[in-house]
Amino acid sequence: MDLIKNALINDVLNTRCSDPFGCLGLQSSPSKKGLSLLVWQPEAISVRVLAIDSDQELATMTETEDKGLFHAAWPKEKTRFHYRLEITYKDKSTYTLVDPYQFPNTTFVDPDHHQANLYKSQGAIRANAKVNDQLTIQGTRFAVYAPAARSVSVVGDFNAWDGRIHPMSSNGDGIWRLFIPDVNHGARYKFEIRSNAGDILPHRSDPYAQRIEQYPSFASVTCFDNKHQWQDDAWVKRPIEDIYEQPMSIYELHIGSWRRKADNQPLTYLEIKDQLVPYMVEMGYTHVELLPITEYPFDGSWGYQPVGLYAVTSRFGTPEEFKALVDALHQANIGVIMDWVPAHFPADSHGLANFDGSKQYEYPDPKKGWHPEWNSLIYDFGKEHVVNYLISNAVYWLEEFHIDGLRVDAVASMLYLDYSREDGEWIPNKDGGNHNYEAIDFLRRLNETVYLNHPRCFTVAEESTAFPGVSKPTYMNGLGFGFKWNMGWMNDSLAYIKRDPIYRQHHQGELSFSMVYAFDEQFVLPISHDEVVHGKGSMITKMPGDAWQKFANLRAFSAYMYFHPGKKLNFMGNEFAQGQEWSHERSLDWHLLETDYHKAQQTLSKDLNHLYTNEPSLQFDHSYQGFEWISYDDSANSILVFARKAKDSDEHVIAVINFTPTPHGNYRIGVPKAGRYEIVMDTDEVSYTGSGYAKVKTYQTQAIVSHGREQSIELQVPPLAGVLLKWLAKP
Template identity: 75%
Template sequence: MDLVKHDLFQDLAKTQCADPFGCLGCHPDPVTQEPTLYVWQPEAESIVVLGLDHDQILMCLTPSELNGLFVAPWPDDISSQHYRLKVQYRDGNHHTLVDPYQFADSSFKDPEHHTANLFKSQGAIHRSAYIHDKLSIQGTRFAVYAPAARSVSVVGDFNGWDGRVHPMSSNGDGIWRLFIPDVNHGARYKFEIRAHDGQLLPHRTDPYAQQIEQFPSFASITCFDRHHVWSDSDWCQRSVENLYERPMSIYEVHLGSWRRKQGNQALSYLELKDQLVPYVKSMGYTHVELLPITEYPFDGSWGYQPVGLYAVTSRFGHPEDFKALVDAFHQAGIGVIMDWVPAHFPADSHGLANFDGSKQYEYPDPKKGWHPEWNSLIYDFGKDHVVNYLISNAVYWLEEFHIDGLRVDAVASMLYLDYAREEGEWIPNQDGGNHNYEAIAFLRKLNETIYLNHPRCFTVAEESTAFPGVSKPTFMNGLGFGFKWNMGWMNDTLDYMQRDAIYRQYHQGDLSFSMVYAFDEQFVLPISHDEVVHGKCSMIDKMPGDAWQKFANLRAFSAYMYCHPGKKLNFMGNEFAQGQEWSHERSLDWHLLDIAYHKAQQDLTKDLNQLYQQQTSLHCDHSADGFEWISHDDSQNSILAFVRRTKGSSQHLLVIINFTPTPHTHYRIGVPETGQYQVLLNTDDANYQGSQFTQQSTYSTDPIAHHGRANSIEVQVPPLSGLIFTWRQD
């Protein structure tokens, strides 16, 4: 038989072989039917076959007519058909290796392909090929989903990035597989894919890679080192809590710019463990939220254009180092939330775009599959393998890295087919509407999977529209998220705070309107990174007035935020009135803490966090039982007054916020109970660089009806201030 004419061998030479196991390894000779060894080494000059566990020469292979193919009959006196190859290359080098094509893929058992554990069977998995009880071969089993590909090869440092050397095979399920012996932890690799039309595509990063190099290679890296030993068992095994009745104060962090060291270098995960964790603990935050730490090619995307959802960004260290950071947070009693981006992905040539020469991950039609606002591609939520890929990824972070919560980015862009599109630029759903039914089904399945299997974990939606039931359970026809960002509160409040105090009297409704819908969803009040970048100014620069008024405004706002129903989220730097707009390219301005105003704002933030944790009246964030207006219509004085209540108790706090620089010496407030009202916190206190306006520490109620209540107190209200009182019975 003329081997050159054999189709599979021809495909090997053209790097388009889809069935390497059909022609390589031991096969019957087509004429004699005797066992014959076929070895493919395109750069070899000669090959000697050795025993797998000894150096005895079993045979010498003969070059065939096809350059790179070596052949020899298998000796009759050798029963085991397992072997090593001693290869002499044409460049003078030699190497001894274990031929991967002696190990059929059927010898490796995959876990069942549930949506929650695909990461255990796809990508690069460390495996052993067992020869007998005393001998096994260590290596890496590669698997990648590319159903439209004509052929797929593994390329890497271990084969000179030569796509001819390690062609993969597929059994018809769309997944290409190959076990390569002696490829261990830390090996660089990618997939070389030939499209169905014969086009050789740019090398692709492994969609399931757990580590990826930075520019320019973007190489996937095998990641089998599991040296971190978790020490957070107390945290992970704690009783399942009702998070809606617990304080949640979140410190949002971009790891690369929180603090920098000499040379403007970012801190590593291990350095952050030693510096960030104790800082967050000392400030009294209950949770930390990390901007996306999944791998991304462009620094300026802050992680929101990820290529590598399964990889911890290598900018700051290795995956095991990131585990150590999460572990340290947990040991400090701090939950870890990570921003997660399932809405879209960039079109970088090494990523998922047109992955196997077809639209495997994105919607084919750009009217549905291209995001015009972010110049990125949109996942096709109608494909099972895409939904499974994303849900498996969510579970991966919860299980492998002990993440406590996922803040899901850009949910609104997923829900609406016409998001950021003009008329004629989008495709209606089957009912002619603008809801993306496939994305809605995905989000419900995602939340059901997480809450069923990980009851201590939670999800948060960044969703900016009035879509109903975002944080309602799926059995109530909701999306199933645990929480939703309250973007309406954020926009209205910041609009109000940026106005000069003299004009605020005309916009009192900007503050009071939030209580109309405050309990429609389980809200988080976010002052995030998006509000202090791209010309929006830092929080302190949003505030009107001279220097004193700016800081007084910020202090009053802080008290209002912490007392308003809803969990709290503040971006790093806001806690000490960061001066410049945030930039991912530099550190926060920590030197500002040498200035009394900035240090006072940090002290106030710490005190508010402690008060929030200690006062149960502030914990009932998601029920009208925990809130009661005293006065929301005193627009002339721009004063708000309300009560926060402890669930099932008469215990309560009285809150008064003055949003003007005008103090009031005799301001009467109706109160719910008779007794004494003691000042717990006054943002105008001298400790916070306030005006030191005369203030009593305790007020006794008078039997004078006011604000529809039988009793009242007459208080001194400082300028631009927040007052929080606790009630005591006589």
């Protein structure tokens, strides 16, 4: 053998080969006198070469002086042929396999792809190698980006996790590839990477793996079953509508703790499907938002520390079973939003950290690449392969799982280089400022890709600062998100409702201030999981007063949220006044529905949802034309009054919310139109365990000036309650 082959063989023997096809498999002899075959099976004692399609023996291989390296030659044969290997191992077991190093074309020909569907060419892809017109060999083509690696091998159950057996090949583009015959659906595998410094790194999970096992293996699993037959055509092909003018009431859900079995085990995807879908329909929610369901190693992270962005977490079932859940929700006309985490990733040894011995996915400098708040790594948004990896992942969920919306977590941490850092702990941008230009470019490109290719889908930013244009189009110099969580509204309104009513008169601005900026962005009003953990207590425990007042306060707050402009989001349990603070380790307190107060709160939540989805005046919530203050300054009584208007119509409703336990028998308010106003929602109804104070349900306007309006009504305002009156044109 020539010097090059000798060098390559030496690399193979020492598991540091980057070109196994240069020496393994069938080769033309250096003398050009026939063909020779080299096979590396370090645990073998004998190898026979068989015809690919029969048991005909083509040769018995000779073991070389290098133990485990076998050689055979065909001096007169010049036409390449396909073959199988019958291998007998030291333990006397014998197996027949198809040598992967006879299929360079299947290994090196990349499937068609571009940055938006990179997942179709990297990771573990089902592939076929055509032998002849009668025979095709099925297997898996593995591909992984590790440009700084000295060598990469596929290890798995199919080779006893021996990194010597299946060295991958690199053609210089940073991607390592290998087609392995007869590796099919359900095979467990990882990548064994030798760094450029020569050390073998901990086995890495496949960044593109579509299934990853739980602790302790964290093994990637080939996933080719594709058994699910989608039945949601009516949903995914529905007419494209202006989503800003459609009602959106979102039920935020943590799958592992919504409901649990008697043994405290979480429901599977199929079990939760059977219970969640009818519950969502009954309650009137339009969308469910799932806390991250991409694979994550630590239960306590709730999914916000993902290692496996392409894998549905295997805690609750298979990818196909998760598709069945999404499909069932769509068939019930319920949209599915998933929390998506491109802001950071953990440093677990099987993940992306220091992936090939270098900082391929994270910023090299910890002043940019390490989150001090979450003790996790930050993606390097300046690298094209990182941006492509993330954008391809977003597209993957929309295309392969029919996800309707991506709620992007922790956007503020991406936008600011000094997020959670003190002076001297961060690196300014090229202009000396604190904006991460690379992350901004990434977010714009992400949103452009989503909206260009999936116009029925949308993105939502969890962004807690006043960064301009988060939900403005990129052509208007915005970030391009469809919506932004209104964290200001959430913080102010919760601060207000926690106060004893006697002090609320001094804090009226905490409720009215939100309307100063309500239409600067396309807002979602969130009462999320973050507000009911870490010692913050559940929503009902935030409320002041005795038991009756606590629930009355919560009912009034619920009405205020639904009457206020903006889409709605409530974390699971809020709808029935969950008692304990949320824990991911146990079920919600469903037994509380046996008590009147909690059952009444659930009924109110259901009625508010159905009111919202059926009342056009509450749906025109992204334009100042849909809102009109009537009274925002009655701080002495802690009462807010405002009108909500339907688009291009005289239709409107009047919201009156009283945040004190003092009722008012003759409270006059100005109204936009003459006519009758009928109460369509009163949270103080006896059916909601209220006092039933307001006996009059319909009011006729009077030509008495009030609040700068010529027409007014004098109504009964119940204590700690929200009332909605609908205008009826005819007297």
